Amino acid sequence: MPRIEITLSQIRDNARMLCELYGQKGISLMGVSKAVLGEPAIIEAMIQGGVKFIADSRLETIQKMRNAGLSAQFVLLRTALSQAEAVVKSVDISLNTEIETLKQLSYYAKIHHQEHQIILMVELGDLREGILPEDLSQLVRETLALSHITLVGIGCNLACYGGVKPDSRNMHELSKLAQRIEKEFQITLEIVSGGNSANYNWYESTQNIGKVNNLRLGESILLGCETVGRKAIPGLYTSAFQVVAEVIESKRKPSLPWGEIGQDAFGNVPYFRDRGVCQRAIIALGRQDMLISGLRSNSRLEILGSSSDHIILDGHHYDLQVGDEVNFGLDYGGLLAAMTSPFIRKQFVNGT
Ligand SMILES: *Cc1c(COP(=O)(O)O)cnc(C)c1O
Numbered sequence: 627m628p629r630i631e632i633t634l635s636q637i638r639d640n641a642r643m644l645c646e647l648y649g650q651k652g653i654s655l656m657g658v659s660k661a662v663l664g665e666p667a668i669i670e671a672m673i674q675g676g677v678k679f680i681a682d683s684r685l686e687t688i689q690k691m692r693n694a695g696l697s698a699q700f701v702l703l704r705t706a707l708s709q710a711e712a713v714v715k716s717v718d719i720s721l722n723t724e725i726e727t728l729k730q731l732s733y734y735a736k737i738h739h740q741e742h743q744i745i746l747m748v749e750l751g752d753l754r755e756g757i758l759p760e761d762l763s764q765l766v767r768e769t770l771a772l773s774h775i776t777l778v779g780i781g782c783n784l785a786c787y788g789g790v791k792p793d794s795r796n797m798h799e800l801s802k803l804a805q806r807i808e809k810e811f812q813i814t815l816e817i818v819s820g821g822n823s824a825n826y827n828w829y830e831s832t833q834n835i836g837k838v839n840n841l842r843l844g845e846s847i848l849l850g851c852e853t854v855g856r857k858a859i860p861g862l863y864t865s866a867f868q869v870v871a872e873v874i875e876s877k878r879k880p881s882l883p884w885g886e887i888g889q890d891a892f893g894n895v896p897y898f899r900d901r902g903v904c905q906r907a908i909i910a911l912g913r914q915d916m917l918i919s920g921l922r923s924n925s926r927l928e929i930l931g932s933s934s935d936h937i938i939l940d941g942h943h944y945d946l947q948v949g950d951e952v953n954f955g956l957d958y959g960g961l962l963a964a965m966t967s968p969f970i971r972k973q974f975v976n977g978t
Contacts, residue, residue, distance in 0.1 A: 628871040628911045629971040630956075630964045634671040636863035640847045641675025643861050651835050656681040656701055658822070658844030661958060662965050663687060666694035667974050672847060673698055679719075681842050685709055689716050701745075703842070704755075710734050719743040719778060723757050725768050728775060735774035744769070745779045745817055748803060750796045754787040759803055766807055779817025779840070780804055785824030791854050792821045792828040801836030826852035826859060845958050856957075865955050869921060869964055871911035873950045876941060879906050891933050905941040909952055912936050915969040920960020924953055 645655055656679035657672035659665075664687035669680055673696065681701035682688050688700045689712075702713060702720040710730035713720055715738060722728055722744050735742040746765060749756025757765050762780075769777050782800050784790045797820055804818045820828075820838035823846040829835065845853050850862030858864050881901040890896050892913075912918075912935035923929065928940040939952070946952070956964060964970050 627971050628869060628915055628969065629973050631868045631870060631973050631975050632665075632668060633863070633866045633975050634667060635976055636866035637668055637847060638671040638675045640850055640862045640866070641672045641677050644843060644846055644859075645676035648829065648841060651829070652839055653820075653829070653835065654678060654840050656819070656840065656842040657698075657847055658682065658703070658842050659687060659691065660684065660703070661844050661848060661961050664691045665965065665972065666691060666696055668848075669696055669698075675847075677847075685712055685716065692716055701842075705731075711737075714738055714740055714742045717742075719745060721745050721747050721755070721781065723747050723755050723765075725765060728769055728772060732772035732774045741774055741776050743776045743778045745781050745819060746777065748780055748782050748800065750782045750784060750790070750799060752782075752784045752786055752788040752790040754783055756782060759799070762803060762807065763810060766811060770811060770813070777813070777815070779815045779819060780807065781817070781819030781840070781842075782821060784821050785853060786822070792825045794828065794832055794834075797825075797828055797832070797838055798836055801838060804837045823851070823853040827854055848961065849956070849958065853958075865924070867956050867961055867964070868924075869911070869916065869954045869956060869960070869970065870951050871909040871937070871954075873907050873946050873948055873952060874910045874936075875906075875908040876946045876948055876950075877906060878903055880904075896931070905946075906930070907939045907941040907944075907946040907952075909937050909939060910935070915967050917959050917963035920957050920963055922955035922957055922960070924955055927952065 655677050657677035659669050659680055659682045662668045664682055679701050680698040681703050683704040699718045702717040705720045705722050705727055707727045707730055711734040714735045731742050747756045749758050784792045804815050817840050818837045819840040823843050825841050850864035851858050881904050882898050912933055914934045918932045926943045930938045930940050
């Protein structure tokens with residue numbers, strides 16, 4: 627069975643280094659758990675690294691982490707009206723943009739004798755979630771009128787749908803909105819959450835972070851990179867996750883198929899380049915197990931192609947034998963697919 631090896635110490639160290647880096651200018655971090663499905667051992671490593679909030683888009687995942695006994699403030703990134711009752715019961719802070727949802731949250735918080743904390747998300751151009759800036763005051767007014775809701779902050783999310791980069795202009799706009807709300811309503815916003823792993827370049831280049839005092843980081847902690855150019859962040863580990871699969875065939879074969887060519891297993895008509903006779907290795911990992919395009923070859927191993935159950939590798943530079951194991955790094959899509967796959971065993975290693 628293919629497996630994913632997860633080096634917990636590297637995730638802990640990444641979280642620690644990012645807490646230190648962003649903490650230098652007073653920015654706290656939410657560790658985002660969705661790409662690893664809230665796997666408790668991994669989230670525990672984030673918490674050991676100093677992350678105080680754990681954020682996920684799925685309520686079920688937050689419930690799983692709570693049940694595992696993890697201790698943090700749990701933040702729900704995506705709030706659905708129909709889940710309002712469950713949200714107030716298992717989440718400390720939820721991100722919101724709709725008054726109807728906020729009313730339901732307040733209604734159920736009252737029934738369960740709770741105060742539910744919320745962050746209002748503002749649209750700053752990426753066109754995913756967010757209230758338009760010109761509508762913010764009105765929504766804040768309506769939110770403050772709800773009896774069992776506490777407005778703890780505002781936030782924004784960029785570089786997700788529209789690919790809009792966080793920069794000094796949109797971050798300054800978020801700061802100004804926070805300032806305006808605080809002044810207009812005579813309140814303090816504890817949290818001004820400026821974004822995600824895409825905010826690294828902005829942070830490194832800005833002279834002034836304004837009122838931004840929080841970021842929500844998944845990929846930076848897990849894979850050690852920022853997400854505008856997918857560059858490694860200096861000092862972080864980038865291969866805490868490795869997929870390992872077994873070689874089940876290794877032979878010299880021609881590189882061109884023979885016979886009349888029709889559709890392949892996925893309905894495409896394949897095209898092949900003639901490279902002569904090559905050493906080819908087949909590993910027991912395929913499209914039913916994993917998103918093949920999410921695998922990052924650690925070496926000069928080239929993926930020639932894949933089917934439901936197999937990946938065919940160019941074994942030219944390596945003497946791969948049946949029974950050998952082959953390692954791959956992962957990108958974000960690959961990590962998501964590997965963690966979600968029932969066919970990939972999760973194995974924790976402790977590293978140095
Ligand atoms: C997924 C998500 C994040 C984390 O994004 P990364 O790129 O993994 O850092 C942050 N905020 C929201 C609202 C999200 O949905």
